[in-house]
Amino acid sequence: MKKLLTTFSLVAIILVTIAATITDTKSDLKAGFVVGNPEIESMDKLSFGPEGILFIGDTKKASVYAVDTKDVVPKEEGGEIAIKGFDQKIAASLGTTTDKIKINDMAVNPISKNVYFSVNVMDGTPVILRLKGEGFENVPVNDVSYSKIELNDVIASDAKDKWDRDLRIWAISDLMYHNGKVLISGLSNKEFGSTFRSIPFPFNDAQEYASLEIWHAAHGAYETHAPIKTFDVININNQDYLMASYTCTPLVLFPMSDLKDGTHTKGRTVAELGAGNSPLDMISYEKNGQKYFLMSNTNRPVMRIKYKDIASFDKTLTEPVTVFAETEGVPYDNLPFPYVLQMDNLDATNVVYLQRTSNGDLILRSRSIEWM
Amino acid sequence: MKRYIAILFLAFLCVSSCKKEDELQVLGIDYLNGKAVAVRFRTSVQHSDIGVFLGDESETAVLGEIQPWENIYQFRPVVPFTSNITYTFRRKDKKVLANFAPIDQNSGKPPEILAIYPSKDAVPENLLKLHVQFSEPMQSVGSALDYIKVIDNTSNEQVSIFLALESELWNQEHDLLTLWLDPGRIKTGLIPNKTQGLPLKEGHQYAIQFSKEWKSAQGVELKQPYFKNLVVVQRDGNRPKPQDWTMETPNPNTKDPLTILFNETMDAILAKETIHIKNEIGEEINGKFTLLYQETAVRFEPLENWDTGKFKIEVESRFEDLAGNNLNRLFDKKVENFDMDREVLKEIEFLIK
Structure with a gap:
């Protein structure tokens, strides 16, 4: 018994030492992080990077924060999720009613498979909640290890106006971490333009800013003044492309290597997914050795597009689409999921999504990619 | 107490x-x-x-x-x-x-709409934006468009003219909202334009209603419903031309205002933030801009007295009229060789003597 206890104690000491080493050693990515209150004012967009780092897009302060969630215990599976009355549950957790909350975004931590939500209440107080079973836990962001970058408005100097003039809003429409960079699309309240930022992470002073131009087949013209709603990155023949989806739904590829600071880049439109619609979320997954993209929409069901169809589509759509809501280019399938408001990969074989059902209920559900 | x-x-x-x-x-x-x-x-x-x-x-x-x-x-x-x-x-x-049950500790003073830009009723059929200034921060839940109803009084129909955005365009204080009229319908040739036509039709009159149920961040409803009338006139197909603007220049050694008259109504927010007054050696003069005469002019009041000498008004190219036409381009125009708008400035010189 004594021997057993000694062995146990030794193991415990070793474990504690390992744990302490892990905690004490900051990774290179978190080397510049500071502990404190980042004073985040709005949490419009969420996206996870590596090592449990959560990127938060704050439109009100035109900033992006990288917050160390310390949520790094790996899990293979996200488990089954099926929650009805989801908005009522969130409202009850925040002690208020559904008309006084707004679910801004959802993101899954790829390490722990925990699902995070950013929620606003009436007065604009932003909250991050983590799904725990059928309930939630609060993820405080007022005393965290974080780093921050301000989205400098390089077009004009008004961001630092001293004389009480209105500052330009730069609403963040999508945000993702890819290969050492935080990619951000947005829309300004003043000029209706499409701007895209690529910011190296860990943050330093550098941020690249490019304006994008697309061939809008519906317009029959090159188009600069349209906002990207959602995007992903696709690798074709060893080159990364920004795959951006716009309001009125053209799908456009931009070589990432062309998106350089201050440049104006022409994209290649590979699909017209129909006017009268606006894309919401885009994710990708692999099934039976094939890669697919899923896109949720305001007025269309979730669309599924095969990677190989995008990769093999070497044309660009230059002829105007003449019939309203007609689609062109890369083919896609409609999945039987309308009104999907939020969507993310839960784990290697499941997707989690937030859907408004036909009876008005808001449900959070996981679904195997076998059925997607 | x-x-x-x-x-x-x-x-x-x-x-x-x-x-x-x-x-x-x-x-x-x-x-x-x-x-x-x-x-x-x-x-x-x-x-x-x-x-x-x-x-x-x-x-x-x-x-x-x-x-x-x-x-x-x-x-x-x-x-x-x-x-x-x-x-x-x-x-x-x-x-x-x-x-x-917590009791309401707020004064209960209801929020108000202080201004709706453009403040005049007559607007071109390709009007691009509307700005709504509230007296205090408004609710951060729901969609602004849930509280806005637009009636075409000419055809007697309720119509939808604004672009629905997931991330709405509020300022940091959350008391100024920018609404875009659907650009896809304004740009000729786009499918929404072909099938639905312009959001506003020339010769029609519209009533925009802002519901009393719109609440402040404190949960207090608007003081009253608000209304904004639009009388739609012909298309504005011209860029603003600073060279045609006129000025009322101040006297030296005073804090008299400098007034710049545009001759047409401009975008209220951009009119205040894209104009810079500089002295002969390029130093910016600190002061305050105020919109005048239904945004057809701005008044600039310096913090310090004016010196004598040459001054210039610098206008950033992104200065826009009501149709989103800026100094460089028309909003509804193909962009073939687009150059980023950042460096172009228009300068107007004036003398104080």
Whole structure:
């Protein structure tokens, strides 16, 4: 018994030492992080990077924060999720009613498979909640290890106006971490333009800013003044492309290597997914050795597009689409999921999504990619 | 002050459930800046067995922390309690221990719409934006378009003219909202334009109604419904031309205003922020801009007295008219060889003598 206890104690000491080493050693990515209150004012967009780092897009302060969630215990599976009355549950957790909350975004931590939500209440107080079973836990962001970058408005100097003039809003429409960079699309309240930022992470002073131009087949013209709603990155023949989806739904590829600071880049439109619609979320997954993209929409069901169809589509759509809501280019399938408001990969074989059902209920559900 | 405290104390007593005081007694609600940020209570029940719930809810507890506070406990919710809603203390076995309802601490002063730009009714059929200035920060939930109804008085129909955006274009204070008229319908040739036509039709009159139910961040409804009329006139197909603007120049050694007259109504927000006044050596003159005459002019009042000499007005190219035409390009125009708009400035010189 004594021997057993000694062995146990030794193991415990070793474990504690390992744990302490892990905690004490900051990774290179978190080397510049500071502990404190980042004073985040709005949490419009969420996206996870590596090592449990959560990127938060704050439109009100035109900033992006990288917050160390310390949520790094790996899990293979996200488990089954099926929650009805989801908005009522969130409202009850925040002690208020559904008309006084707004679910801004959802993101899954790829390490722990925990699902995070950013929620606003009436007065604009932003909250991050983590799904725990059928309930939630609060993820405080007022005393965290974080780093921050301000989205400098390089077009004009008004961001630092001293004389009480209105500052330009730069609403963040999508945000993702890819290969050492935080990619951000947005829309300004003043000029209706499409701007895209690529910011190296860990943050330093550098941020690249490019304006994008697309061939809008519906317009029959090159188009600069349209906002990207959602995007992903696709690798074709060893080159990364920004795959951006716009309001009125053209799908456009931009070589990432062309998106350089201050440049104006022409994209290649590979699909017209129909006017009268606006894309919401885009994710990708692999099934039976094939890669697919899923896109949720305001007025269309979730669309599924095969990677190989995008990769093999070497044309660009230059002829105007003449019939309203007609689609062109890369083919896609409609999945039987309308009104999907939020969507993310839960784990290697499941997707989690937030859907408004036909009876008005808001449900959070996981679904195997076998059925997607 | 004493009287105020006494009334508050009485209110606390009222919200406490006296019957349950042997198990849990609500002592009071703590308010900070008008928000109910905590509830204090005394209890004989193990505090870890207690939860706060919304009304009759018994499954999902309100997120927050119970902290000992002197001889009593304090529950601090993650977000402040909502006023005029009843909350319930429950034991683990769901038994109700007590109720409380935070009272509205705000003055109750309703928010107002102070200005809607463009402030004049006559607008071109390719009007691009509307800005709404509120008297205080507005609610951060729901969609602005839920509170805005547009009636085409000419055809007697309710119409949809604004672009729905997931991330709405509010300023940082959340008291200025920019609404875009659907650009896809304004640009000729785009499918929405071909199938639905322009959002506004020349010769038609529209009434935009802002519902009284639109609430401030404090949850108080607008003072009244607000209305904005639009009388749609012909298309504006011209870029603003600063060379045609006129000026009323100030006298030296005074803080007299410099007035710049545009001859047409401009975008209110850009008119205030894209114009810079500089002296001969390029130093910017500090001062304040005010919109005048239905945004057909701005007045610039310097902080310091004017010197004599040459000055210049610099206008950034992104200065826009009501149709989104800026100094470089028309909004509704193909862009073949687009160059980024950043460096182009228009300069107008003036002399103070």
